[in-house]
Amino acid sequence: MSEHEHSHDHDHHSHEDHDHSAHHENKTRWVVILTIITMILEIGFGYYSNSMALTAEGWHMSTHVFAIGLTWLAYFFSRKYSNHEKISFDKKKLLSLSGFSSAIVLQIVAVIMILESADRLIHPLPIKFSEAIFIAFIGMVVNGLSAVLLHHDHEHSDHNIRSAYIHVLADGLTSVTAIIALSIGMYYNIFWLDALSGIIGSIVITSWAVQLIKRAGSELIGYRNTNSKS
Numbered sequence: 001m002s003e004h005e006h007s008h009d010h011d012h013h014s015h016e017d018h019d020h021s022a023h024h025e026n027k028t029r030w031v032v033i034l035t036i037i038t039m040i041l042e043i044g045f046g047y048y049s050n051s052m053a054l055t056a057e058g059w060h061m062s063t064h065v066f067a068i069g070l071t072w073l074a075y076f077f078s079r080k081y082s083n084h085e086k087i088s089f090d091k092k093k094l095l096s097l098s099g100f101s102s103a104i105v106l107q108i109v110a111v112i113m114i115l116e117s118a119d120r121l122i123h124p125l126p127i128k129f130s131e132a133i134f135i136a137f138i139g140m141v142v143n144g145l146s147a148v149l150l151h152h153d154h155e156h157s158d159h160n161i162r163s164a165y166i167h168v169l170a171d172g173l174t175s176v177t178a179i180i181a182l183s184i185g186m187y188y189n190i191f192w193l194d195a196l197s198g199i200i201g202s203i204v205i206t207s208w209a210v211q212l213i214k215r216a217g218s219e220l221i222g223y224r225n226t227n228s229k230s
Contacts, residue, residue: 025075074098099159100216117198129186143172159216
């Protein structure tokens with residue numbers, strides 16, 4: 001009787017995990033579509049208007065297309081092949097691998113941001129404030145919508161959906177800090193605040209990325225803390 005109940009609970013739990021993965025897959029697919037459309041519009045209009053700021057934001061968005069696209073593909077392949085007769089793998093580790101890879105990409109973006117911001121801090125350039133604020137506002141709206149789509153309960157979370165959520169939060173953070181810095185800079189005609197906000201944002205993003213790398217990496221290698229008190 002207890003064995004039957006245990007089996008039933010296990011099947012029910014597995015079914016719930018499957019449902020949550022399918023739900024996460026659907027949400028990440030919509031975010032990928034939204035991000036691709038935004039990227040194409042920003043790059044296309046950037047070249048059309050000769051706006052380097054808009055073009056750069058569009059190419060920056062392409063890194064999120066890659067990372068969140070990787071998140072969606074992980075859910076897609078785990079659903080399609082997890083019960084395949086000829087293919088066998090640990091679904092949980094696949095999702096952790098995707099989250100780990102996505103966190104690495106996020107960390108690379110943070111490093112590039114901090115290097116570019118430091119260079120701009122040392123060698124400041126004139127900024128088209130109104131145009132840049134408009135671009136940052138577009139990014140904030142897109143990432144706000146994406147964050148709403150990717151929001152999930154902690155008990156239904158995994159490293160894969162968490163990495164996608166952190167990506168849009170990180171990009172949203174850079175948009176918010178940029179709007180604040182650019183607005184103050186436009187009012188007081190200060191150029192270096194934009195670079196400083198980029199450095200601060202990069203540090204925060206690095207902290208998020210490192211935490212995700214540690215958690216997903218621990219899951220991948222099956223790390224368990226044996227020093228905890230019993």
